[in-house]
Amino acid sequence: MRRIIAVENALHLWLVGHSAMALRISVGAIFLGFGVLKYLPGVSPAEDLVVTTMSLLTFGLVPDWAGLVFVATVECLIGLCLLTGRGMRLGIWLLAVLLVGILSPLVLLTDRLFTGLAPTLEGQYVIKDVIVVSAGLVIAATSFRGGRIVRDDPLPPRVAHADGPRSLGPEERLGIVLAVERDDRTVADVCREHDIPVVVYQQWRDQVLEGATRALAEECSAVLTR
Numbered sequence: 001m002r003r004i005i006a007v008e009n010a011l012h013l014w015l016v017g018h019s020a021m022a023l024r025i026s027v028g029a030i031f032l033g034f035g036v037l038k039y040l041p042g043v044s045p046a047e048d049l050v051v052t053t054m055s056l057l058t059f060g061l062v063p064d065w066a067g068l069v070f071v072a073t074v075e076c077l078i079g080l081c082l083l084t085g086r087g088m089r090l091g092i093w094l095l096a097v098l099l100v101g102i103l104s105p106l107v108l109l110t111d112r113l114f115t116g117l118a119p120t121l122e123g124q125y126v127i128k129d130v131i132v133v134s135a136g137l138v139i140a141a142t143s144f145r146g147g148r149i150v151r152d153d154p155l156p157p158r159v160a161h162a163d164g165p166r167s168l169g170p171e172e173r174l175g176i177v178l179a180v181e182r183d184d185r186t187v188a189d190v191c192r193e194h195d196i197p198v199v200v201y202q203q204w205r206d207q208v209l210e211g212a213t214r215a216l217a218e219e220c221s222a223v224l225t226r
Helices: 002-038 047-057 064-084 088-103 121-127 129-141 170-182 187-194 198-225
Strands: none
Touching (some): 002 064, 002 129, 047 064, 047 088, 047 121, 064 088, 121 129, 170 198, 187 198
């Protein structure tokens, strides 16, 4: 059982570190691929649906070819931003605007997308874009203002009570913090050995760095005043 839990923990740590990037790249590849298809007349299966929707949204003021090129360009820009990880702010805002247009046929072309209660093929094409909306929300959450997915490790049984990690003295805490650098080990390994949550280790590490910085500043100040 311990080996299974260890494998699950390792897999979960990998997912926490890489799943958001994998989602961003996969969604970016889809948008770029579908966007390129719309530049080729008669190739994209969604061409007629896009043209009809753009015509309704613009009240027929924009030529069909121009609306199709506009959508294709926006999709390609979104795809490039997501794939490269550059210009993410622009990519996310373009994605938000495009998603309004993607889902608008549900309101504007209801009769075309549904036959009774059953969706047509085009209806299924649009409905599945709800997944893209959810993916966009996750990408936005993990792209703006340092957002990221973090693992909230549960308290191990031995430290679940009030005087668990708090019972360790300053020297023991310092030794645990330095073990990562001194012994060239991962934070997860050190925390697992001492049965402490990663968040507790991070608090101790910050305290050590703060104390070391303060001590060095005081030493420098003392040298300058001599």
